[in-house]
Amino acid sequence: MTRKHPIAVLGGGSFGTAIANLLAENGHHVLLWMRDPEQAESIRTLRQNPRYLKGVEILAQVEPTTDLPSTLDACELIFVALPSSALRQALQPFATQLGGKMLVSTTKGIEADSFMLMSQILEQIAPDARIGVLSGPNLAREVAEHALTATVVASQDEALCRSVQQVLHGRTFRVYASSDRFGVELGGALKNVYAIMAGMAAALGMGENTRSMLITRALAEMTRFAVKLGANPMTFLGLAGVGDLIVTCTSQKSRNFQVGYALGEGLSLDEAVSRLGEVAEGVNTIKVLKCKAEELQVYMPLVAGLHAVLFEGRTLDQIIGVLMRGEPKTDVDFISTDGF
Numbered sequence: 589m590t591r592k593h594p595i596a597v598l599g600g601g602s603f604g605t606a607i608a609n610l611l612a613e614n615g616h617h618v619l620l621w622m623r624d625p626e627q628a629e630s631i632r633t634l635r636q637n638p639r640y641l642k643g644v645e646i647l648a649q650v651e652p653t654t655d656l657p658s659t660l661d662a663c664e665l666i667f668v669a670l671p672s673s674a675l676r677q678a679l680q681p682f683a684t685q686l687g688g689k690m691l692v693s694t695t696k697g698i699e700a701d702s703f704m705l706m707s708q709i710l711e712q713i714a715p716d717a718r719i720g721v722l723s724g725p726n727l728a729r730e731v732a733e734h735a736l737t738a739t740v741v742a743s744q745d746e747a748l749c750r751s752v753q754q755v756l757h758g759r760t761f762r763v764y765a766s767s768d769r770f771g772v773e774l775g776g777a778l779k780n781v782y783a784i785m786a787g788m789a790a791a792l793g794m795g796e797n798t799r800s801m802l803i804t805r806a807l808a809e810m811t812r813f814a815v816k817l818g819a820n821p822m823t824f825l826g827l828a829g830v831g832d833l834i835v836t837c838t839s840q841k842s843r844n845f846q847v848g849y850a851l852g853e854g855l856s857l858d859e860a861v862s863r864l865g866e867v868a869e870g871v872n873t874i875k876v877l878k879c880k881a882e883e884l885q886v887y888m889p890l891v892a893g894l895h896a897v898l899f900e901g902r903t904l905d906q907i908i909g910v911l912m913r914g915e916p917k918t919d920v921d922f923i924s925t926d927g928f
């Protein structure tokens with residue numbers, strides 16, 4: 589069923605464009621807001637987004653626009669696919685227009701000074717809005733090219749979850765629901781950091797055992813951190829936890845993985861980021877995560893190790909040595925020994 593109002597997607601990068609196309613395929617009229625008029629014009633005339641999703645045809649029902657106030661006025665359901673560094677600054681001036689709307693963040697990052705997740709920022713900007721997040725193993729190019737994909741919409745607002753499922757669920761895209769917005773969103777933000785490490789390990793020619801160890805210990809570490817913040821560890825067994833961790837730590841298509849790969853090849857962080865030319869949220873996340881883990885006294889050796897390599901002048905060899913010689917710990921933190 590098509591909706592009375594158009595649906596808005598804010599952000600004309602690879603993920604915003606992919607989501608806009610999915611909505612259009614399901615018969616919806618989509619306003620795709622982007623700040624760059626040239627980019628909007630090329631979508632209008634070429635039906636392509638050559639910078640971010642080259643080769644993918646953008647359907648006619650996707651209407652590119654650079655007019656944010658009119659877009660917000662026209663739409664009840666709004667997907668936000670802006671980089672975490674831009675979200676607050678882009679939407680704060682339009683706070684009054686966001687009241688009562690359904691705002692669904694797809695952004696997988698953490699705000700630097702406040703340690704807020706993007707849906708928390710949306711809630712702060714627009715306390716009367718209805719808030720959700722969309723997260724999962726969703727590489728934009730694969731979504732756009734119709735690889736069979738699943739995602740999670742998370743909100744305590746069940747009607748919002750149902751609306752998102754209705755508009756996005758389709759031939760190649762399954763949308764599961766969750767009421768654990770915080771856990772789902774945190775999983776998406778944290779996994780980017782470990783993808784950088786996985787990219788480094790791949791560039792150094794490390795084996796499959798190493799990759800499996802990294803992913804599994806990453807899951808242990810991110811879950812431990814999340815539990816300290818009050819999240820439900822079970823959420824990390826789902827698509828937005830381990831699902832997203834696996835895809836981002838194993839795919840060359842992940843930008844965080846690519847940054848790690850470039851670092852493993854010997855590029856500096858600045859060189860790696862500028863060679864990418866797209867958003868790699870893990871680079872900012874590692875900084876805030878390291879501080880927060882220290883503040884909360886959560887044991888996160890992988891995060892501490894990556895931070896030391898990127899910002900404290902330590903070499904990868906030194907850190908690998910430290911990690912491998914560290915005191916062995918228990919395998920799974922959350923198994924109760926009572927009754928076993």
Ligand SMILES: NC(=O)C1=CN([C@@H]2O[C@H](COP(=O)(O)OP(=O)(O)OC[C@H]3O[C@@H](n4cnc5c(N)ncnc54)[C@H](O)[C@@H]3O)[C@@H](O)[C@H]2O)C=CC1
Nearest residue numbers: 600601602603604623669670674695696726727728866867
């Ligand atoms: N690309 C992917 O596979 C996926 C990305 N995401 C998340 O989506 C978010 C956006 O990522 P992508 O679309 O991949 O980024 P991208 O690097 O492909 O594009 C970023 C877009 O944001 C725009 N932008 C930057 N600053 C802006 C500002 N101040 N105001 C307005 N627009 C601005 C850029 O012009 C560009 O269109 C990230 O948090 C990412 O983690 C989530 C799932 C999958």
Ligand SMILES: O=C(CO)COP(=O)(O)O
Nearest residue numbers: 724725726727842843844
């Ligand atoms: O979140 C993603 C896949 O689910 C995309 O990861 P990257 O931002 O590393 O490309």
